[in-house]
Amino acid sequence: MLSVRNLNAxxxxxxxxxxxSLEVPAKGITVxxxxxxxxxxxxxxxxxxxxxxxxxxxxxxxANIQGILPYRAARMGISYVPQMGNVFADLTVxxxxxxxxxxxxxxxxxxxxxxxxxxxxxxxxFLHRKAGTLSGGERRMLxxxxxxxxxxxxMLLDExxxxxxxxxxxxxxxxxxxxxxxxxxxxxxxxxxxxxxxxIGDTAYLLVSGDIRYExxxxxxxxxxxxxxxxxxxxxx
Amino acid sequence: xxxxxxxxxxxxxxxLSLTAGGITLLYITTRTFNFAHASMAxxxxxVVYTGTxxxxxxxxxxxxxxxLFGALLGVICYLALNRLLLYRQANTITLMMSTLGYDLxxxxxxxxxxxxxxxxxxxFPRRVTMSVFDIELFGTSGASIILxxxxxxVLTLLHLFITRTKFGTAMRATIENSLLAxxxxxxxxxxxxxxxxxxxxxxxxxxxxxxxxxxGTPVLGMTTIPFMFAGAILGGLHSLYGGILGGFVVxxxxxxxxxxxxxxxxxxxxxxxxxIPLLIMAITLIAFPQGxxxxxxxxxxxxxxxxxxxxxx
Numbered sequence: 001m002l003s004v005r006n007l008n009a010x011x012x013x014x015x016x017x018x019x020x021s022l023e024v025p026a027k028g029i030t031v032x033x034x035x036x037x038x039x040x041x042x043x044x045x046x047x048x049x050x051x052x053x054x055x056x057x058x059x060x061x062x063a064n065i066q067g068i069l070p071y072r073a074a075r076m077g078i079s080y081v082p083q084m085g086n087v088f089a090d091l092t093v094x095x096x097x098x099x100x101x102x103x104x105x106x107x108x109x110x111x112x113x114x115x116x117x118x119x120x121x122x123x124x125x126f127l128h129r130k131a132g133t134l135s136g137g138e139r140r141m142l143x144x145x146x147x148x149x150x151x152x153x154x155m156l157l158d159e160x161x162x163x164x165x166x167x168x169x170x171x172x173x174x175x176x177x178x179x180x181x182x183x184x185x186x187x188x189x190x191x192x193x194x195x196x197x198x199x200i201g202d203t204a205y206l207l208v209s210g211d212i213r214y215e216x217x218x219x220x221x222x223x224x225x226x227x228x229x230x231x232x233x234x235x236x237x
Numbered sequence: 238x239x240x241x242x243x244x245x246x247x248x249x250x251x252x253l254s255l256t257a258g259g260i261t262l263l264y265i266t267t268r269t270f271n272f273a274h275a276s277m278a279x280x281x282x283x284v285v286y287t288g289t290x291x292x293x294x295x296x297x298x299x300x301x302x303x304x305l306f307g308a309l310l311g312v313i314c315y316l317a318l319n320r321l322l323l324y325r326q327a328n329t330i331t332l333m334m335s336t337l338g339y340d341l342x343x344x345x346x347x348x349x350x351x352x353x354x355x356x357x358x359x360x361f362p363r364r365v366t367m368s369v370f371d372i373e374l375f376g377t378s379g380a381s382i383i384l385x386x387x388x389x390x391v392l393t394l395l396h397l398f399i400t401r402t403k404f405g406t407a408m409r410a411t412i413e414n415s416l417l418a419x420x421x422x423x424x425x426x427x428x429x430x431x432x433x434x435x436x437x438x439x440x441x442x443x444x445x446x447x448x449x450x451x452x453g454t455p456v457l458g459m460t461t462i463p464f465m466f467a468g469a470i471l472g473g474l475h476s477l478y479g480g481i482l483g484g485f486v487v488x489x490x491x492x493x494x495x496x497x498x499x500x501x502x503x504x505x506x507x508x509x510x511x512x513i514p515l516l517i518m519a520i521t522l523i524a525f526p527q528g529x530x531x532x533x534x535x536x537x538x539x540x541x542x543x544x545x546x547x548x549x550x
Contacts, residue, residue: 012358037421050416070419080420086409088417102326152420 001026001154001186002047007056009046015054018210023203024154029180029187031201031218033194039210040190043085044156044236045190048073048080059155075103079152083159086143089132093123095141096131096169109149116145120175137168144175154186155179161193169193173200198222244381250488251388252278252446253461257484258392259439259475265412266432266467267331274465275458276343277310277437278444282453283350283362285445289370290360297383298371303445304438311437314339316432323429338339347455365453372481380449386467391442395435399477400452403537404431416485463511464488467518482529485513486521487514 002024009019010016013102016039024030032040049068065073074234078129088096097116101109116216117124120141131142140160141162157176161169173193177200179185191197198204201218206227214221221227239247256278263271271277281303288299317334327335354362372379399405404427411418411428419425443465446456450458464487472483494513496507525532 048420050419058501060514061392070416071422071424074420074422081419082420085414088413089404091410095410099406099423100420100421101404102407107442146421 001061002188003057003059004043004047005057005059007043007058008054009042009051009056010051010054011042016045016051016173020056020207020210020212021078022205022212023216024186024188025203026186027184028202029133029176029179029189029200029218031190031194031197032190032205032207033192033197033221034207036192037209038207039157040192040207042210043207044080044082044158044190046175048078048158051126063191074150077151077153078156079147079150079154079160080156081160083144083148083162086158087131087134089130089140090176091131092128093131093134096142096146097149100149103132104149104151108151108171112151113168114151116148119148120145121177136164137172139165140168140172141175144172144179147204148183152185154188155187157187159192161191161196170196171195194228195222239381240496244491246489246492246496247385248378248380249447249450249492250485251385252443252450253464253468253488254325254463254481254484255388255391255439255443255446256465257472257487258395258477258481259436259443260465260469261472261474261480262439263436264396264433265475265477266408267315267319267332267335267426267429268329268481270279270329270434271314271440272337272462273314273340273343274436274440274501275462276347277307277440278447278458278461279347279455280310280343280464281307281441281444282365282367282448283347283459285448286365286367286453287354287360289367292357295344295379296367297373297379297387300387300442300445303441307441308438310343310433310441311433311435312430315433319433320426320429344455344459348359351455363454365446365448367453371449378448378503384446384449386428387445391439408432414463423457426517447495464491464514467515471518471521471528473530479528479530483518485520486529490514490517491496507544 004020004022007017008015008211009022010086020043022130032043034040042051046053049070053066057064060076088099091099098109101112115144120231122138123142123145131139134142142166160172160176164172173196175191176187180187189197189201198218204218204221205212206214214227256274260271260274263269284303284306285299288302289296317323318339319332322332322335323395353361354360368378374382399408407423408428408431411423411425415425447461448457468484468487470478471487472479491514495507495510524530
């Protein structure tokens with residue numbers, strides 16, 4: 001569904017990604033793991049048109065979208081849930097959902113919002129509260145819900161479990177697996193908490209200092225003791 | 238009957254609140270301190286002047302046209318300058334300086350327009366007392382009643398627009414987080430354009446208001462721009478409502494300050510009239526460094542907390 005080919009990208013004159021190539025197959029979860037500062041978020045920003053791309057291609061459903069404006073990427077069906085600032089803190093939960101479905105008709109927004117609140121019932125209690133007052137876990141649920149409002153073909157999820165209590169992080173990652181299994185959404189998941197992400201992932205890439213160091217099955221990376229120990233902080237059982 | 242200082246002060250403060258609100262809106266959406274607000278305000282006055290002198294009626298008839306003309310100037314500024322610089326990720330200084338250039342261009346056109354009015358139509362547009370065209374209402378100047386009410390109406394409409402409409406909510410979303418707004422499919426280009434339409438319109442409308450309280454000249458905007466910025470800064474720069482209130486406080490403070498200080502200390506105070514609102518701004522900022530918006534935010538949350546506790550009890 002999405003191919004990134006020989007991507008060199010960064011911010012301004014600073015290059016962060018070096019010749020990165022990856023494939024995101026449809027209806028699966030592709031996980032990109034790697035240590036802090038590896039360029040994982042830059043990869044997602046490059047796909048969404050939020051970073052400077054020096055060379056390379058980003059092909060989505062056969063169309064080269066390199067350098068696309070973010071709102072156009074969203075309208076093509078790419079839904080980006082950033083790590084930070086992933087909800088509008090000054091807007092109510094309901095307004096957040098409405099804004100996430102900005103390009104839908106009012107009827108579609110209503111249906112989708114009902115679908116999202118059914119999926120994340122905790123949000124029902126807070127529809128008229130400002131999103132800035134929600135807890136970390138609730139915010140993350142809202143952020144995923146907002147991602148779903150956009151009727152996505154592909155979801156780009158950035159570090160969903162960061163800063164969350166382990167039990168909440170586990171629940172959030174389980175929700176991601178549900179998106180694939182129940183809704184058939186293609187997911188590109190970027191995670192620093194590698195173990196949980198690799199457990200639900202189909203394909204995996206290991207990104208270190210802007211370079212792809214591993215590509216293959218997620219389970220294989222999880223079971224590679226050397227790579228897991230060196231880059232993912234996973235100790236052997 | 239309303240005292241003269243209060244009547245003029247209300248008119249001037251209403252104008253200043255509109256212009257300061259416009260400056261704040263443009264800053265929080267496009268990061269641009271719009272110096273062209275000066276000449277946009279002056280153009281607002283000349284639109285009303287031209288309409289009143291050439292086609293008759295009260296100046297109030299021409300206020301909608303002044304707003305539309307200011308909106309047009311805003312759109313031109315956005316499309317010709319601001320948009321290109323925003324795409325190139327220009328810094329705040331560059332954005333600000335570009336509007337200074339645009340202001341000088343607008344000022345040149347004002348001078349040419351005044352020459353045209355002077356030599357072709359035999360008018361005297363360089364020193365105009367717009368209050369001679371005013372009407373009397375309830376024993377006082379019409380402007381002191383009509384213009385504050387118009388300002389309230391405009392600001393209420395603006396409030397309803399940004400809180401009750403889909404596009405207004407999209408504007409608030411873009412102001413808070415433009416990256417997430419883009420990821421939601423909101424085209425920030427339209428949001429910025431709308432900001433310039435509203436900001437430009439408010440500048441020209443504010444200029445037309447102020448000309449009802451002071452002498453209308455080609456540099457009307459130039460002489461009042463420090464107070465427009467003072468109002469925006471007093472409001473806290475990051476709050477539209479703060480900017481509007483800040484403009485009103487600065488405007489009224491100038492008239493009230495001069496009146497009361499001159500009564501106490503003598504007429505020599507008049508020479509320092511421009512220092513009074515700036516002094517008030519400085520004192521307020523020492524007390525509330527975040528501006529008026531920063532001062533009322535804790536008050537509002539405390540009130541909300543009280544209300545919530547009340548409901549729970």
